[in-house]
Amino acid sequence: MAQRNLEKQLNILDYALSSLWRRRLKSLSLLLVFAAVIFLLASFQMVTQALTDKARQVLVYTPEITLQKMSVGRQEAIPLAYREQLAGIFGIRRVVPRIWGYYFDEVRLANYTVMGMELGEMPEGARLDTTLSGGAMPGTDERGRVVIGQSIKKALALEGRTTFSLFRPDLSLTSFEVSGEFSPDTDIMTNDLIVMGLAEARDLFAIPAGLVTDLCVYVANPTEIETIAKKISATLPSVRVLTRPQIQKTYQVVFGWRSGFGSICLLTALAAFVILAWDKASGLSPEERREIAILKVLGWETSDILAVRFWESVLVSGLACLAGMTAAYIHVVYFAAALFRPVLMGWSVLRPELHLAPRIEVGNILLILAFTVLPYLAATVIPAWRSATVPADSALGG
Amino acid sequence: MLIELSGVSKIYNQGKANEVKALADIDLEVEQGSMVCLKGPSGSGKSTLLAIIGCIFPPTSGRAAIAGRQLARLPDRFLTLHRRETIGFIFQRFNILPELTVLDNITLPLLPLGVPPRERRQRAEELMERFAISHRAQFPAGQISGGELQRVAIARALINSQPIILADEPTAHLDTVLSQEFMEIMQQLKTTGKTIVIASHDPLAFEHPAIDRIVIIKDGSIHVP
């Protein structure tokens, strides 16, 4: 009996497949559109997830507290003298001044990020050499030597030369010598960086002595970050205090996949509904009614006919889902989300090589299923109940 | 008696504004191996009577026993199960699904029975050989000739070895030659012990020598001349 039942389900599956095959143009286009929707949805989700993951993983090492001076609601240079006021706060291990900012290259129309600091004072500063693919970090006393990211190397078209020049604000030129370049592996952090000493950065941006752009504060006990941040706020009211947890939180919002992904989901779910509206909402065609009536007279139960419809929907949506997700994974991992690069990177001139490694989580797959396959099943199987209303005797004439 | 109807009547949409009395007080007995023709103009209730004999729906009142089973209180599902074991249908215009192959059309009734493909093929091949349509097995049914189509329809009605064959106006859209061929096949089937009920108002059908009895239906009841 169980054998018969299995065989019956297989027969019905056969029938569903062959009826899909008979309407292969329609089925195939449906499958393709459906797979494309899932592909877009899954790709987007994988990209944002991979980036969020990367951010979460890397930003654990971000400075514990960053101080910036605010004036007239805008950020401006912060006096080095503030360090003395900080010295009174118990628990601060080290304060590192930095000058960093953007250098707009008017020839290449690109924004470079310039970072000037005394590397020796930074945690792990001594190990930075391990992140280079060539050369070395400039020594403490070496002047005019910089380390550049991969995109800078490309943008400056160095081709073997090791010197290049940048304009100061008064349009006089200052030249730099490349002492090393960051490994392409670190592209996602260092792609657009020019790292130099504090003095060079001050010279390049013409920042008066005694001022820097921000102060990185390192504390003795990481669990005290919030307390110390509060103390700094109280001591220096004009200073904006950014803590590491805030930066991490910011990133979760920035990639805000809940909102961004949510809106995309709604759009694509809508698209899915449009497809099925086109497919099924028109109701049963005369041919379908005739087929159902014939099958009923020939001894098919209503449940068998519903099973055919159910299988058709499951096969189409299941195959579309599998194909779409596989394609999405290939797209994200092997083609570095090429389709989304314009959106993700906007109008950037410098673009990092993305090596994305999305995690595949059951929850995310279920989310995608819930937004695509479930509505499709609901919208295709439920109208099939109408086939129950087709009377068998309508196959009889006159 | 394979078919026993007594006092059968059928009212469509009973109790509603569009109530239609289709059959009233029909008594009919058909024994196994006989061939009966239901004759009457269209709208006379022939098809309704055929539907009751074919276990498509139970009568509104009266007793209908088909192959030893009372239809009256049978739920829809059991009607279906009983129908596929008992009745082979041949429709007006044959109702073959044109996109399916001849083989698939013939084996259609076997799918919900859970008959595996090999056995399905085997049974269909026997019948196709018998009706000389083996060479058309893989053709879409929409592409074969009228005569072949008719034999496909007959093969489909026989695929589950049903004891009763019901034919609804089978010759209405056939020319004389094909109509005669159809009746000859029916005659052969009769000799193998099938019980055949044909609803028709085509003289070629009801005047055929193999017909044992002609039942004239008029305005929903049996007309005795």
Place this chain on the structure above:
Amino acid sequence: MRPALVFGLILCLLLALDGVLFVDGLIRRKAEDATSAKLEVVTSGLGLTDLAVATEARYTRHPAVSDAMAPFMDHPGAIEHFPTGTFWLLPQR
């Protein structure tokens, strides 16, 4: 061959492809670990706060430490005009 079997085969092929991708993913993940170590050093060594994904404007390159006002320099209610801004929300503090 019955259609169910053909479909089953296609399904198996797809799943086999997924299996290969999965194994390749595992290998990639291992390679990733070496990269991660470098990224950790570079992040703490330079005190970086942001990914270098979008460099079109200062607040897209360094959303965490940039001026929150930056996107709305022109007018407090001005709508962001860079494409990335439509996908990435403004930092909230």
